[in-house]
Structure formats: structure tokens, C-alpha cells
């Protein structure tokens with residue numbers, strides 16, 4: 001537990017912040033959902049509500065009455081001063097609309113489709129190597145290098161030799177996206193110094209792209225900034241850091257969580273192997289079943305209600321998507337993994353990519369990366385097996401993912 005004073009009203013809320021929660025948070029979430037009383041926790045000097053049921057989470061994410069309140073410094077979750085200028089994930093309209101609109105163009109279906117051959121080549125190389133070696137660490141040898149190549153190299157234009165440096169900064173910043181009162185002083189220092197280092201690094205890269213544009217998103221953002229007043233130089237850097245943090249950790253964890261879920265459910269793995277075209281629906285199911293982004297936060301921008309609870313302007317809520325997406329009221333047997341669930345028409349959507357204004361901008365890229373990696377690995381390496389190594393989850397509570405996931409490849413199918 002960290003520096004936060006967690007004076008919970010409902011004891012089960014403590015599960016969220018407990019180390020034991022890392023390996024399997026879902027029984028604790030279920031207890032929260034089933035408890036009719038609202039779950040409240042104390043963060044620093046404010047009490048916030050934890051929303052764990054699907055209907056409440058979806059209502060808040062879709063509502064304009066909720067946002068980040070950055071203009072009015074309403075947020076109980078973080079120090080607004082520390083936010084980067086272009087990081088629109090924590091902004092409300094109109095700034096959010098302006099910045100997202102600029103980046104959105106670069107995430108067109110066409111741009112993502114153009115990345116497909118590169119993703120396929122990279123994944124084939126990693127899987128060939130794994131088969132030759134008789135095993136791999138899914139995070140270190142497959143999803144990590146893939147995300148670094150996509151977000152680091154292809155979007156930001158970071159050269160391959162700096163990939164590890166980028167990953168170490170990104171990890172420190174990703175840990176620092178948990179609500180500020182939950183971080184230890186050492187974690188805040190690590191986050192802030194990684195933030196400064198990455199901004200200095202990217203500023204240098206921006207200067208190089210200005211002089212010598214390349215075929216990457218960074219060069220396109222620099223061109224927009226040079227063309228007029230819509231985007232400042234500081235915002236270009238903020239957007240880059242946002243893409244790094246929002247895009248890297250999450251995609252790495254989707255592949256890791258997905259392979260872990262499939263290897264732990266041999267019948268589901270077998271079903272997918274028999275029909276690899278189910279990989280699209282299977283990715284949606286993994287996003288529902290063990291989502292890389294467990295929660296987000298919102299602040300009431302005006303007095304409002306959610307379900308039968310009233311909130312005043314400035315009240316904070318934790319929107320626990322990881323719990324909402326297991327809600328039996330919406331998904332039937334919510335704790336069961338079913339790779340065919342999203343192959344059936346009319347199924348309820350999940351909140352793994354959020355909902356509303358902040359719906360994940362990188363969702364098409366994340367889907368493409370994960371489906372290529374998972375499909376290739378399970379079809380080309382039939383004898384995949386988890387090892388006896390204990391599961392090593394990251395300390396973050398927003399991001400759910402493993403530091404490493406070693407698996408063996410045997411010749412016999414499992």
C-alpha cells in the first residue's frame with residue numbers, strides 16, 4: 001500500500017489497492033458489484049466513489065456531465081500542473097476536440113491497414129525465433145518489441161537503437177498514471193524524471209524532423225504545427241508522450257493477457273485453433289475478460305445523478321471497466337471466457353476501449369497488432385504451454401499486465 005490514506009466506507013474497496021489484488025482482482029470486483037451500498041474510498045483529502053457495475057460505468061463515460069475539469073482544476077485524482085499541454089486524454093472540449101481531431105487523421109483505417117505488412121513481418125520474425133528456441137517470453141520477445149516498433153518507430157520515428165530507453169521511460173510514466181495519491185514519493189520522482197527525459201529526447205527528435213521530415217506521425221504533427229496556430233510546439237510533445245503511454249503499455253498487455261487467458265483455458269484455445277478466423281471476436285473477448293486498462297477517472301462537471309446516487313460538481317468517480325465488463329447482468333456468466341461471444345450478433349459491447357468522447361483512438365491499431373500476434377503464435381506453435389514460473393504482475397492498478405510471460409513450445413500439440 002502507498003501513501004494514500006484509504007479510509008474506505010466499504011471494506012472490499014481495499015482489494016483494489018492490495019498487492020494480493022494483482023493476480024486476480026475479479027472476486028473483489030464481484031463483491032463490490034453485489035454490494036448494494038456505494039463503494040467510496042478516501043484519496044488524500046477527498047472521498048471518491050468507485051463505480052463497478054456496467055450500467056453506472058457506461059452512463060458516466062457516455063455523459064457530458066462528466067469529464068476531467070482541467071480548466072477549473074476540479075480533479076481530485078492528479079496534479080493538473082503536472083499534465084503535459086497536449087495530453088488530451090485528460091482534457092475536456094473544446095481543447096480535447098481540437099487536439100484529438102488532429103491526431104485522428106493519422107489513425108484512419110487506411111493508415112492502419114498500411115501497417116499490416118510490417119506487423120505481419122515482425123510477428124513472423126519473432127515467432128520463427130521462438131520456435132527455433134523452443135519457447136519465448138511473450139512480453140519481452142513478442143508483444144514488447146512489436147509495440148515498440150509500432151508506436152516508437154513507426155508513429156514517433158524513434159530509431160531502433162533507442163527502443164529500450166523508450167521502454168524504460170514509458171514504464172515509469174505508465175506506473176505514474178495511477179491516481180496521484182496512490183503513488184509513493186519514489187514512484188512520483190521516477191515518473192517525473194522519466195517524463196522530463198522523454199520530453200527532452202522527443203524535442204530533439206522534433207528538431208530533426210523539422211529539418212528532415214520522414215514518413216512518420218511525428219513529421220506530420222510538426223508540419224501541422226508549422227502550418228498555423230492550431231497546434232503549439234509544446235502540444236506536439238504532449239501528444240507524443242500520450243501516444244507512448246496510451247499506446248504501448250496497453251497493446252503489450254493485451255497480447256500478454258490474451259495468451260495467458262487462452263493457455264489457462266485449453267478448450268477455448270482449441271476452439272480458436274480450429275477456427276483461427278475467430279481471432280477478431282476472441283480479441284474483443286480478451287478485452288472484456290482481462291482488459292489492459294482496468295479503470296479510468298472522471299469528475300462531475302455539474303451536479304448530476306448516476307443510478308440512484310446524486311453527485312455534486314467536483315465529485316470524483318473511479319470508473320472500473322475491469323469490473324463492469326464482468327457484470328452478469330449484461331454478459332450472463334461474466335467470469336467465463338468465451339471466444340465465440342463476439343461472433344454472435346447483437347452481443348453487448350465491452351468498455352475495454354472506453355466509450356464516448358475519449359473512446360480509444362488507437363483501437364484499430366491495437367486490434368490489428370493483437371490479432372496478428374495471437375493468431376500467428378497459436379497457429380504456428382501448436383505445443384504452447386505455460387511454465388511453472390510464478391505470475392509477475394506490474395504494480396500499476398490502472399494498467400493490468402505481466403512483466404514477463406514465459407511459455408514453452410513443444411512439438412506435441414496441447
Ligand code: HEM
Pocket residue numbers: 088089090100151155242243246247248250251254291292293296297351352353354355357358359360361362363365366
Ligand atoms: C489494447 C490496447 C489498448 C487499450 C486497452 C486502450 C484503452 C484505452 C482506453 C480505455 C482509453 C480511454 C480512457 C478514458 O476514457 O479515460 C484510451 C484512450 C486513448 N488511447 Fe488507447 N488503448 C489501447 C491502445 C492504444 C494504442 C495502440 C494507441 C495509439 C498508438 C492508443 C491511443 C489512445 C489515445 C490517444 C487515447 C485518448 C483518446 C481521447 O482522450 O480522446 N491506445 N485507450
